[in-house]
Amino acid sequence: MVGSFGDLSMVAQCPYCAANIRRGWVSGAESSVVRAVVYSQYGELPQVRDVADPVCPDDGVIVSVRATGVCRSDWHAWRGHDPVTLPHVPGHEFAGVIAEIGSTDGNFRVGERVTAPFVQGCGRCEYCLTGNAQVCPQQRQPGFTDQGSFAERVVVNRADVNLVRLPDVVGFVAASVLGCRFATAFRALTVHGRISRGQWLAVYGCGGVGLSAVMIGVALGARVIAIDAHPTAVAIAHELGAERTLPGAAEVDLLVREITDGGAHVTVDAVGSPATAAAAVRSLRRRGRHVQVGLLLGAQAMAALPMDRVIAQELEIYGSHGMAAADYPPLLDLIASGVLHPAKLVGSVIGLDRAGEALAAMDSSTASGMTVIEI
Ligand SMILES: [Zn+2]
Numbered sequence: 605m606v607g608s609f610g611d612l613s614m615v616a617q618c619p620y621c622a623a624n625i626r627r628g629w630v631s632g633a634e635s636s637v638v639r640a641v642v643y644s645q646y647g648e649l650p651q652v653r654d655v656a657d658p659v660c661p662d663d664g665v666i667v668s669v670r671a672t673g674v675c676r677s678d679w680h681a682w683r684g685h686d687p688v689t690l691p692h693v694p695g696h697e698f699a700g701v702i703a704e705i706g707s708t709d710g711n712f713r714v715g716e717r718v719t720a721p722f723v724q725g726c727g728r729c730e731y732c733l734t735g736n737a738q739v740c741p742q743q744r745q746p747g748f749t750d751q752g753s754f755a756e757r758v759v760v761n762r763a764d765v766n767l768v769r770l771p772d773v774v775g776f777v778a779a780s781v782l783g784c785r786f787a788t789a790f791r792a793l794t795v796h797g798r799i800s801r802g803q804w805l806a807v808y809g810c811g812g813v814g815l816s817a818v819m820i821g822v823a824l825g826a827r828v829i830a831i832d833a834h835p836t837a838v839a840i841a842h843e844l845g846a847e848r849t850l851p852g853a854a855e856v857d858l859l860v861r862e863i864t865d866g867g868a869h870v871t872v873d874a875v876g877s878p879a880t881a882a883a884a885v886r887s888l889r890r891r892g893r894h895v896q897v898g899l900l901l902g903a904q905a906m907a908a909l910p911m912d913r914v915i916a917q918e919l920e921i922y923g924s925h926g927m928a929a930a931d932y933p934p935l936l937d938l939i940a941s942g943v944l945h946p947a948k949l950v951g952s953v954i955g956l957d958r959a960g961e962a963l964a965a966m967d968s969s970t971a972s973g974m975t976v977i978e979i
């Protein structure tokens with residue numbers, strides 16, 4: 605039984621598999637199938653179906669997915685804010701076991717526990733060669749440019765550049781959020797924010813990536829202010845060590861500047877809205893650093909920032925777009941040594957059959973930590 609696609613011999617003729625063949629995921633009618641979460645229209649409730657098994661690239665691997673996070677970026681794609689080719693399998697942060705290895709990769713072996721950043725670099729361009737695969741112009745992204753990880757198996761391209769071995773002590777559920785939210789927050793604070801002990805960090809939004817920033821900020825010795833309109837969300841942030849919590853009311857930036865005696869050293873907008881981005885910039889002290897992590901798409905991409913303040917106070921504004929695989933070891937060391945606990949941010953663990961409703965639930969703001977799908 606091949607779900608809605610009928611007989612196996614018909615796999616290559618269905619619209620989904622035809623799209624797969626165009627993208628090189630399957631080689632033809634002889635391909636087998638895997639269970640995956642699929643939507644054919646933006647906003648349509650995704651369903652679990654059998655889809656064509658992805659084909660292992662010569663320079664890549666196939667990962668048997670054990671856990672995969674439900675991220676707001678998946679919701680943006682599903683809602684059509686970030687267009688994808690339909691039908692589509694979402695999912696871009698995952699952990700699992702290597703199931704298959706391409707003919708040219710020699711660094712990994714079947715059975716190894718791994719994760720991968722959601723941006724998979726080409727390994728050849730000037731950005732990849734200088735350690736910045738997260739902005740590779742030829743990048744591939746599972747769940748956006750390619751079939752995603754809400755599936756039994758997912759491709760990691762150019763494995764020698766993009767695959768990350770997991771320490772044994774880091775479980776699959778904890779590791780599943782390293783591909784996007786937790787690693788993005790880590791890089792936002794350490795590379796862009798350059799946060800140091802005793803400095804003030806204001807985090808706008810306490811969803812998955814915001815709570816990640818709170819946890820990492822606290823672990824790095826920052827004094828954290830967590831801002832979110834939802835009382836449960838800021839309660840979680842407080843439990844994670846946020847010194848102050850604030851509702852996301854108007855003029856909250858004034859409160860932040862008051863509490864911090866002049867403004868935060870670092871701000872993160874983990875919401876992704878014109879209002880929170882501008883408020884976060886207004887919350888900075890002189891020479892402070894703002895990191896935009898929450899996505900601003902479509903018309904929101906033109907959000908206005910207070911550039912008078914940026915100039916007069918020499919503020920720094922950064923975007924953060926994940927983290928290259930080569931930069932994962934220090935983060936994994938902090939997790940393996942118990943300094944960071946990404947598993948604590950996971951509010952619920954569900955099966956693949958509930959992934960569609962979890963994605964749809966993001967229509968309203970969630971306040972219960974991250975949702976992870978176990979497969
Ligand atoms: Zn994400």
Ligand SMILES: [Zn+2]
Pocket residue numbers: 725726727728729730731732733737740741742743
């Ligand atoms: Zn590249």
